[in-house]
Amino acid sequence: MRMLTLAKRNTKEILRDPLNLAFGLGFPLVLILLLSAIQANIPVELFEIERLAPGVSVFGLSFMTLFSATLISKDRGSSLLQRLYTTPLTPTDFILGYTLPIIPISVAQCIICYIAAIILGLDITVNILYATLFIIPVSVLYIALGLLCGSVLNDKQVGGICGALLTNLSAWVSGIWFDLELVGGVFKRIAYALPFVHAVELERAALSGNFGDILLHLLWVLGYAAVILVLAVLLFLRQMKRQ
Amino acid sequence: MNAIKIEALTKKYRDVTAVDGLSLCIEEGELFSLLGVNGAGKTTTIKMLSCLTKPTEGDAYLCGKSICREGTEVKKLIAVSPQETAVAPGLNVRENLELICGAHGFSKEKQNTKIKELTELLGLDSVSRKKAGKLSGGWQRRLSIAMALISEPKILFLDEPTLGLDVLARSDLWDIIRSLKGKVTIILTTHYMEEAEELSDRIAIMKDGKLLVCDTAEGIKAQAGTDSFEEAFIRIVKGAAK
Numbered sequence: 001m002r003m004l005t006l007a008k009r010n011t012k013e014i015l016r017d018p019l020n021l022a023f024g025l026g027f028p029l030v031l032i033l034l035l036s037a038i039q040a041n042i043p044v045e046l047f048e049i050e051r052l053a054p055g056v057s058v059f060g061l062s063f064m065t066l067f068s069a070t071l072i073s074k075d076r077g078s079s080l081l082q083r084l085y086t087t088p089l090t091p092t093d094f095i096l097g098y099t100l101p102i103i104p105i106s107v108a109q110c111i112i113c114y115i116a117a118i119i120l121g122l123d124i125t126v127n128i129l130y131a132t133l134f135i136i137p138v139s140v141l142y143i144a145l146g147l148l149c150g151s152v153l154n155d156k157q158v159g160g161i162c163g164a165l166l167t168n169l170s171a172w173v174s175g176i177w178f179d180l181e182l183v184g185g186v187f188k189r190i191a192y193a194l195p196f197v198h199a200v201e202l203e204r205a206a207l208s209g210n211f212g213d214i215l216l217h218l219l220w221v222l223g224y225a226a227v228i229l230v231l232a233v234l235l236f237l238r239q240m241k242r243q
Numbered sequence: 244m245n246a247i248k249i250e251a252l253t254k255k256y257r258d259v260t261a262v263d264g265l266s267l268c269i270e271e272g273e274l275f276s277l278l279g280v281n282g283a284g285k286t287t288t289i290k291m292l293s294c295l296t297k298p299t300e301g302d303a304y305l306c307g308k309s310i311c312r313e314g315t316e317v318k319k320l321i322a323v324s325p326q327e328t329a330v331a332p333g334l335n336v337r338e339n340l341e342l343i344c345g346a347h348g349f350s351k352e353k354q355n356t357k358i359k360e361l362t363e364l365l366g367l368d369s370v371s372r373k374k375a376g377k378l379s380g381g382w383q384r385r386l387s388i389a390m391a392l393i394s395e396p397k398i399l400f401l402d403e404p405t406l407g408l409d410v411l412a413r414s415d416l417w418d419i420i421r422s423l424k425g426k427v428t429i430i431l432t433t434h435y436m437e438e439a440e441e442l443s444d445r446i447a448i449m450k451d452g453k454l455l456v457c458d459t460a461e462g463i464k465a466q467a468g469t470d471s472f473e474e475a476f477i478r479i480v481k482g483a484a485k
Contacts, residue, residue, distance in 0.1 A: 005345025013333040078332070079325040083390065086293050086323045087346040088315070242296075 002089055006097030014067050014105060024067065024109055028060035029116050036120045046179055053117035054131060054203030055176030057110045058196070061135070061142040062167040064102050064109075068146025069162045072098055073155040076239065085240060094240070095233055098150075099143050106139035107132060131206040137218065138199040141225035148232035151239050170196045195224035246271040246398055246428035247292065251301035254287050254452075261287040263452035264301065269445075271397075274420070274429045276439040279449035280480065285432040286326065288449075289400045292430070293323045306397055322396035326403045328383040329390075332376025336367055336386055339375050343390045361389040365419060381412025388419065398428045405438060417442060440472040450480050 014020050032052060039047040046052070075081045084094075114128050122128075149162050171177055173191035180188045180197065191197050198220035205213035247269040254262040262284040269275045277285040290296040292303055294314040302309055308316045330339050337358060344354040362368050365385045370378060375386055384404060391399055404420070405413040420442055423429060433439055439446050440460040447457040456463055456479055460472050467475035 002346055002348055005342060008345075009331055009334060009338070009342045012338070013331060016333045074332075077327075079327040079329040080331060082295060082325050083323060083329040083343075084346060085295060086318055086321060087343065087394070088318060088348065089346050 003093040003097050003100075006084070006089065006093060007101045010071060010098060011101040011105070013071055014101070020063075020067055024060065024063045024105070025112055027063070028056045028109065028113055031059070032056050032113060032116050032120065046177075049117050049120050049122045050208060051204060052176075053113055053122055054207050055174065055200050057113040057131070057135060058138055058174065058199045058203055059167075059171060059176055060109050060113060061106055061139055061199075062162075062170045064106050064139060065142045065146040065149065065166055066158070066162045067105075068098060068102055068143050069149035069153065069158040070155055072147065072150025072236075073153055073158045076150075077155055081240075091237055091240060095147070095236060098147060099140075102143045102146070103136060103139055106142070107135060110135040125209070127207050127209045131203050134202055134206045134214070134218070137221050137225060138202065141195055141199065141221055141228065144225055144229040144232045148228060148235055151232060151235040173197060174200045176200055195221050244271045245269065245304075246273070247303060247305055247430070249292075249301075249303040252288070252291060252298050252303055253300040254284075254291060254296065255299040260452050262291065262298075265449075265452075265454055266301075267447060267454065267457055269428060269430065271428055272425045273444045274424050274431065274442055276443040276446045277430065277432045277449060278434075278436070278439045278446055278476065280434075282451070283449040284452035285449060286402055287452075289323070289402050289430065289432060293321055293400055294318055295323075320397045321400065322391035322394050322398075323400045324384075324387045324391040324402065324404060326406060328380070328387045330375040330383055330386050333374065335374050336362070336371045336378070339386060339390060340393055343393050347394045357393050357395075361393055364392075364422070365389045379412070381408050381415065384408060384412070384416055385419065388416075392423075392427075396427060398430065399423070401429060401431045403432055403434065405433070405435065413438075436473040436476055448476060448479055455479050 035047045035052055036049060110132050114122065114132065118124055145166065146162065149158055153161055173194050174196040175191065180191050198217040202214060202217035202221055205211070205217060245268045249265055249267050252262055252265040253260065265288060277288060279285050287296070291298050292305065292310060294310055294317050298311065302311045305317050306320050308320065310317055331342060334342065340358045340361065341354060344357060349357065362371055365388060367385060367389060370382055375383060378386065388404065405416050408416065420429065431442065443460065445457060445459055446463060448455045456466060458466065463479070464470060464472055464475045467478040469475050469478065
């Protein structure tokens with residue numbers, strides 16, 4: 001129950017910030033509309049709504065990293081965390097309290113993306129439900145990245161690292177905005193060694209009903225999510241001890 | 244009865260000794276001030292006593308509980324109002340208080356009673372629906388103290404509670420701190436001489452992690468041979484440097 005108090009507070013902090021709503025929900029919607037408009041004039045296979053919607057729903061999660069990291073780093077900076085460390089809240093309460101509230105926000109963002117995609121012509125099938133469910137492990141990956149960054153960076157550094165670097169990285173190497181085959185070589189190998197393209201491919205496979213392709217990409221995502229989450233928890237506990 | 248008994252408490256960070264063999268006793272219900280220039284070891288002392296950092300050597304007992312061995316028990320007895328206001332900026336005043344009640348696992352009934360009691364005590368009624376991040380520094384400090392008091396602590400640590408406040412806000416906060424005297428043991432750190440003199444039952448002056456003197460304001464002035472507390476502080480601290 002104590003953890004739920006912290007989780008509730010974190011949800012309110014995130015949802016009450018108009019910038020979070022603008023970037024978390026508004027920006028992915030603008031991207032879907034804009035690229036669909038481009039697709040309508042100059043057809044590109046990559047921007048067909050069946051391929052674009054899963055990509056944008058994953059890209060939108062990079063803002064969840066930003067929200068999570070900003071919240072933790074600000075709480076560290078303002079000493080709110082220091083105050084809470086003197087209460088009976090346990091380390092598990094803190095980890096879950098910062099992680100769990102962002103999962104439903106991620107799912108809500110994904111649902112909004114798919115509703116926009118349906119309005120733009122995406123066929124309504126049960127696969128949309130699967131794609132929405134598979135956004136959960138992907139969101140854990142992005143939230144863990146936020147927990148990790150928030151535990152070691154101050155809020156200004158979070159703005160630079162998560163707001164600029166990570167969003168760009170997850171855009172370039174995810175195969176959402178351009179086909180990685182077009183670049184090929186080392187770039188493609190690096191991209192496929194990272195989890196972002198696998199997250200997008202996982203979503204695309206779920207939406208298109210290619211369930212045979214899901215497992216491999218899911219393992220990549222879960223593997224990275226587990227490693228980053230463990231690292232994030234260790235770094236969070238380290239800064240907790242330092243306080 | 245001793246609320247706090249500190250025995251040779253020491254904190255070292257690599258080659259820097261932040262607190263050096265501090266020993267003293269603080270009575271129950273006493274308002275005790277830790278005074279010193281920057282880097283004197285005041286905040287480190289509070290962090291050790293509130294179990295936020297472990298001592299390198301020594302120990303301290305809060306209501307008989309060891310900070311080294313019984314941290315969880317100690318946390319149930321204390322509350323801290325840190326140097327920074329440490330409020331949740333996106334939550335309103337009431338929600339901030341609810342957050343701390345929830346962290347302590349209070350029932351709904353107890354939560355409502357405590358919030359009513361503290362908003363009245365600290366005059367927070369008029370701003371209870373305002374977002375904490377939109378409040379002035381003085382109001383944020385009041386909220387910070389209310390958040391610290393809500394767990395009914397036996398020992399309250401106030402770390403620089405009036406830092407950055409204007410004269411009126413500081414005066415208001417002094418009234419609040421005075422109203423708490425005797426009800427809870429208060430450990431106050433401050434840079435302001437007049438604050439320590441005005442509010443404290445006893446004052447400890449620290450420098451470079453060491454305790455230079457511990458007495459009433461009058462006793463310290465008498466020891467330094469001056470009627471001005473500020474002058475007494477300067478003489479004691481400068482005397483220690485010679």
